[in-house]
Amino acid sequence: MVTQILPEAPAAAAQEVRPSRFTYAVPHDDGGLVVYNSMRGAITYVPESHAEAARELLGNRTAVHRRLDLPDELRPMLDGLLARGFVVPDSDDELQDAADLxxxxxxxxxxxxxxxxxxxxxxxxxxxxxxxxxxxxxxxxxxxxxxxxxxxxxxxxxxxxxxxxxxxxxxxxxxxxxxxxxxxxxxxxxxxxxxxxxxxxxxxxxxxxxxxxxxxxxxxxxxxxxxxxxxxxxxxxxxxxxxxxxxxxxxxxxxxxxxxxxxxxxxxxxxxxxxxxxxxxxxxxxxxxxxxxxxxxxxxxxxxxxxxxxxxxxxxxxxxxxxxxxxxxxxxxxxxxxxxxxxxxxxxRPGGTVCYAANPWSLVVRPNGLLNKCTVALRMVENMVGRLAPDGTLHLDDDRMALWTANDETQDSGCRSCAFRPSCQGAHCPLIRVQDGVRPCPSVKTWIGANLQTFADLQRQGVAVVGGAA
Ligand code: SF4
Ligand code: SF4
Structure with missing residues (x-):
């Protein structure tokens, strides 16, 4: 199956649009482009025959396009990209959307x-x-x-x-x-x-x-x-x-x-x-x-x-x-x-690389009632966040809990401007932040080009890629 952006895609609702800050467009080794949006979880392969139009519309992240000003041959591509969230209305506050997520x-x-x-x-x-x-x-x-x-x-x-x-x-x-x-x-x-x-x-x-x-x-x-x-x-x-x-x-x-x-x-x-x-x-x-x-x-x-x-x-x-x-x-x-x-x-998908340890509503219960956040560093002091009493009361250390649940994009301006933010939210592996004080970028983001190319190929073979064909 080859997923294409077809000329008969739905009409654009908005007149002024720009590339989503969460869109990646990476070249495919066989020609064409792989386009992915981390807020939508949408990925698609654009064949070389349509790729030039996509490059023109996605190449400059800050460019605002007025649909009526575009040449006729670019409008169907714009409509397709808009329908799939790869471009968004210029009025959208995407940073706020990511913070809300x-x-x-x-x-x-x-x-x-x-x-x-x-x-x-x-x-x-x-x-x-x-x-x-x-x-x-x-x-x-x-x-x-x-x-x-x-x-x-x-x-x-x-x-x-x-x-x-x-x-x-x-x-x-x-x-x-x-x-x-x-x-x-x-x-x-x-x-x-x-x-x-x-x-x-x-x-x-x-x-x-x-x-x-x-x-x-x-x-x-x-x-x-x-x-x-x-x-x-x-x-x-x-x-x-x-x-x-x-x-x-x-x-x-x-x-x-x-x-x-x-x-x-x-x-x-x-x-x-x-x-x-x-x-x-x-x-x-x-x-x-x-x-x-x-x-x-x-x-x-x-x-x-x-x-x-x-x-x-x-x-x-x-x-x-x-x-x-x-x-x-x-x-x-x-x-x-x-x-x-x-x-x-x-x-x-959005939230797809967030670790459960980053969720305040997620707890590891050990056989003796000790509560942890991370299932790897079981004996790390910062990971011993509390104790469960027989009556169901949680005795939690709020400061230690916050190390896992609040130590994320909210504390990190680099994460807030990251194109992969909706998937990771700066919380892929809180243990890395706690232990080493560095950003825990997932490998899928670090090597995004190779990953998107592989996932697009799998999708073309009929493998269900979560977020679905765009
Ligand atoms: S090692 Fe990192 S990703 Fe794994 S459970 Fe612990 S915090 Fe989560
Ligand atoms: S940890 Fe890395 S991938 Fe995750 S939001 Fe921050 S910069 Fe982006």
Missing amino acids: RDQRVARTDRLELILMPTESCNFRCTYCYEDFGLDRMLTGVQRGVTELVRRRHEESGLTSLSVSWFGGEPLVALDVVENLSEFFLDYCAANDITYAAGMTTNGYLLTPETARRVTDLEVRSFQVTLDGPRHTHDDTRSLMGGQGSFDTIMTNLRGLAADPDLDLDLMLRTNFTPENVGSVPSLVEEIGEIAARDDRFTVIFRPVGRWGGPDDDAISACTGKDAELLKLDLNRHASDAGMGVGDTKML
């Missing part, structure tokens, strides 16, 4: 996101893991605190939306905690007209079809499972606690899930790549494609392994910078060729 996200009191650790124990010992497995099952008083917190939020703040992410450790090691709390969430939300969604980050070893049915029946429907390449590389980095490989069991589980079309789930397969395993990741992609190609319940993402604070950090060789980004994009293309959906396309 961030403020509306932060101000929500009717929403609660809980990242629950039913245990910090894990049946794996991944080489790059940053957890110390110090805390076991979630205490009964903490589980009660979670249910009371939800009740309080509803009674005191009119909760309308609850989202729960099960995290660990390995959450399926404490399946009974997941089930007990999920039953409460499901019943309480149904009785009180609260929208409820739940997901789980799991290593996949215990995610048999039978377990998947048990938890999907409780509305836990989104899963993230990690595979570090095919068997020989995966088992090197993601072994069981006793050192045995885990690949074959995970693949058996995935085959079972894919073979049951009645299982209503979304499963994102994450592959962490290093200089050592990256060459064999395409063969994993093909293996996955044989199981789940064109099954829109399954998507893939690829991430370079980083030094995430684990004890083996010094021994880890990491792909970084542009090399890592280009490898990631190349793997996305492999995945698309293998018929797999690509999860990264969601980053293009």
Whole structure:
């Protein structure tokens, strides 16, 4: 599918327009342009035959065009760009729109996101893991605190939306905690007209079809499972606690899930790549494609392994910078060729690269009731933002909370003038600001040209790019 801006696009409503400050127009290697707007999440490929007109209208960010003054041949292009938000009426206050977007996200009191650790124990010992497995099952008083917190939020703040992410450790090691709390969430939300969604980050070893049915029946429907390449590389980095490989069991589980079309789930397969395993990741992609190609319940993402604070950090060789980004994009293309959906396309939408840690209504609940914001730096003092009491009261340190929730575009003039601001809001990774005091630009923005070109190509292959074809 080639997405084109066609001459018969709707007529412009406004007479004076200018390029949106959130529009990117980047050249495509095959000719033509890729045009993207981060406020609309819209991306389109303009073929070379129409590209000159688009360049003329988008090339100068400050130029104001009066439609009536334009030559006839440019007017259809102007209408198309306006209809899709790539140009905007000159009277639009886009900076205010961007500020509103961030403020509306932060101000929500009717929403609660809980990242629950039913245990910090894990049946794996991944080489790059940053957890110390110090805390076991979630205490009964903490589980009660979670249910009371939800009740309080509803009674005191009119909760309308609850989202729960099960995290660990390995959450399926404490399946009974997941089930007990999920039953409460499901019943309480149904009785009180609260929208409820739940997901789980799991290593996949215990995610048999039978377990998947048990938890999907409780509305836990989104899963993230990690595979570090095919068997020989995966088992090197993601072994069981006793050192045995885990690949074959995970693949058996995935085959079972894919073979049951009645299982209503979304499963994102994450592959962490290093200089050592990256060459064999395409063969994993093909293996996955044989199981789940064109099954829109399954998507893939690829991430370079980083030094995430684990004890083996010094021994880890990491792909970084542009090399890592280009490898990631190349793997996305492999995945698309293998018929797999690509999860990264969601980053293009407004808010698509904001980390949950930046949301005041998002909290990580540890098994002992300690509250964190970020799921990576668990033992960092600034990340210990409070404690959950058994009666559901949140004892929060407001100053520490603000480090994660207010340390964003509002404090940073560079972010306020950034063309990617609606997606990132200066809040892609609050940990980077807290730790290093620098802007946490997501790699998709740093290498925007290569990313937009890849996403436009995927869209032309029929992959759904979030925000949609413009
Ligand atoms: S703050 Fe950064 S490291 Fe922590 S969860 Fe968010 S993106 Fe990850
Ligand atoms: S952190 Fe970077 S990408 Fe995000 S808004 Fe600021 S300048 Fe833009």
